Structures are given as C-alpha cells and as structure tokens.
Amino acid sequence: xxxxxxxxxxxxxxxxxxxxxxxxxxxxxxxxxxxxxxxxxxxxxxxxxxxxxxxxxxxxxxxxxxxxxxxxxxxxxxxxxxxxxxxxxxxxxxxxxxxxxxxxxxxxxxxxxxxxxxxxxxxxxxxxxxxxxxxxxxxxxxxxxxxxxxxxxxxxxxxxxxxxxxxxxxxxxxxxxxxxxxxxxxxxxxxxxxxxxxxxxxxxxxxxxxxxxxxxxxxxxxxxxxxxxxxxxxxxxxxxxxxxxxxxxxxxxxxx
Numbered sequence: 001x002x003x004x005x006x007x008x009x010x011x012x013x014x015x016x017x018x019x020x021x022x023x024x025x026x027x028x029x030x031x032x033x034x035x036x037x038x039x040x041x042x043x044x045x046x047x048x049x050x051x052x053x054x055x056x057x058x059x060x061x062x063x064x065x066x067x068x069x070x071x072x073x074x075x076x077x078x079x080x081x082x083x084x085x086x087x088x089x090x091x092x093x094x095x096x097x098x099x100x101x102x103x104x105x106x107x108x109x110x111x112x113x114x115x116x117x118x119x120x121x122x123x124x125x126x127x128x129x130x131x132x133x134x135x136x137x138x139x140x141x142x143x144x145x146x147x148x149x150x151x152x153x154x155x156x157x158x159x160x161x162x163x164x165x166x167x168x169x170x171x172x173x174x175x176x177x178x179x180x181x182x183x184x185x186x187x188x189x190x191x192x193x194x195x196x197x198x199x200x201x202x203x204x205x206x207x208x209x210x211x212x213x214x215x216x217x218x219x220x221x222x223x224x225x226x227x228x229x230x231x232x233x234x235x236x237x238x239x240x241x242x243x244x245x246x247x248x249x250x251x252x253x254x255x256x
Contacts (some may be wrong), residue, residue, distance in 0.1 A: 014075050014079055016047050016082075017047070017079075017083040017086045018086055019042065019043065021042050021045065025040070025043065026038055026040055026041075027039040027040075036053040036120050037052050038050075038225050047086065049085060051078065103202055122208075128201070129177055129178065129183065130204075130211075134206065137174060139211075140172045140201070140208070141142050141202075144170055144215070147216065150252075152165060152166075152217065153255050154247060154248055156247040156251065157247060157248060158227065158244065161224065161227050166197050166221065168197055168223075169196070169197070170222075171196060171198060172198075172201075173187075174201065175198070177201055177202040185200055185202050185203055185214065185218040186198060187222070189225075197219075197226060198222075199219070203218050216245070217245055220241060223243050224240055
C-alpha cells in the first residue's frame with residue numbers, strides 16, 4: 001500500500017528525513033491487546049519507522065469528523081519522531097570511521113598485549129631456572145667455549161685469567177641454579193679431584209640464547225676465583241672483578 005500523509009490546511013506533508021521522499025509503503029499491525037501500529041517504508045531509500053497510532057480525540061466516532069488541526073499536529077509529531085530516530089541511528093548504529101591513526105585506535109590492545117607478553121616472558125624465564133622447557137646442553141657448552149675463546153682476544157684481560165681459560169675445564173651444568181633462595185650463575189672449585197668452573201643455565205634465556213652480559217660477568221667472576229683463590233669474596237676480589245668486567249664489556253663489541 002502506497003500513501004502520501006498530508007494535512008490540506010497547512011500543507012504539512014510527512015517526508016522521509018533521509019532522502020525527502022513523500023511516498024511510502026504503510027503496513028498496519030495489531031498488538032495482542034488490540035494496540036494499533038503502523039510501519040512506514042520509504043520507497044526511495046528503504047528508511048523506515050515503526051510507531052503506535054495515536055488515539056482519536058474524544059467524542060469522535062467518524063473519521064470525517066477529525067479536526068484538521070489534530071491531523072496536522074500528529075503529522076508534525078510523527079515527522080519529529082522519525083527525524084530523531086534517524087539521528088539516533090546515525091549516531092549509535094552507523095558510526096563514521098574514526099579519524100584517529102591506527103596506533104591510537106588500538107593503543108589499549110597493544111598495551112595489554114605488551115604487558116601480557118612481558119609477564120609471560122619473565123614467568124617462563126623464572127620457570128626455566130627450575131625446569132627448562134628447551135635445553136640443548138651441547139649447544140650451550142659450545143656457546144660458553146666460544147665466549148671463553150673470545151676473552152683471550154681482549155687486550156686488557158689479565159694474562160693469569162687467560163691461562164685459566166686454557167687450563168681449567170669450563171662446563172655447562174644442568175644443576176638447578178638456586179642456592180639459599182638466590183639465583184646462582186656459576187661455581188668454581190675442586191670437584192671430584194678436578195679443578196673446574198661450572199656455568200649454570202641462569203646465564204641463558206629459556207629459548208636457548210645466552211644472556212650476553214650476564215654470561216661474560218659469570219665467566220670473569222669464576223675465572224678470577226680460580227686465578228686468585230685466596231681472596232675469597234673480600235673487597236679486593238670484587239674490585240678486581242669490577243675492573244676486569246669493565247675491560248671485557250668495553251672491548252667486546254670490537255671483537256669478531
């Protein structure tokens with residue numbers, strides 16, 4: 001059914017607020033309690049409005065007796081309701097594309113991903129100290145030997161410690177690197193009648209790569225123990241370790 005909804009006296013015409021079309025398809029409906037509803041469909045743009053028909057004025061039994069002023073008022077109210085409905089849909093259902101850059105639009109998700117990834121990374125790294133997920137002892141031993149060989153090329157590295165690199169076995173150990181609730185990185189001493197240096201898995205990330213600075217510090221620390229065993233952990237020992245460590249870290253990037 002097509003219809004123009006107008007009021008002759010004031011020339012008030014119902015029109016589609018989206019495209020201005022004045023011809024519609026009207027679909028009358030009835031509620032379960034006798035309520036009357038109408039669904040209006042625009043012929044041109046398919047915009048629609050669903051509303052409950054107003055009650056007739058009192059003492060009106062024949063449609064021809066309805067005052068034109070009442071009809072005009074109803075058309076105006078209906079037009080206003082339709083326009084408000086369209087604005088609401090445009091504001092809430094058909095949101096325009098955001099002008100923000102992609103980084104701003106997804107900043108919260110990126111931050112959450114970063115925090116979650118960082119947390120998972122450090123949880124796995126701590127867990128790895130007790131029960132490694134990925135561990136290749138032979139590959140890690142090879143890395144330790146490569147680092148030890150490169151220490152021989154450091155010009156300011158003490159010659160007595162270079163001698164220990166060649167004479168004292170430096171071995172990767174699968175022992176748990178925890179001692180008195182502390183993370184342990186290395187050990188040096190006499191084990192089973194043999195002088196040794198042990199390098200723990202705490203010098204490696206859980207995915208296998210060495211923690212460069214930490215592994216270098218561990219090697220320097222333990223080599224100093226075997227070079228100057230009488231110092232123990234006194235002040236002089238730590239002064240020498242600090243000096244040797246700075247020497248290595250300064251020259252390390254220049255070594256091939």
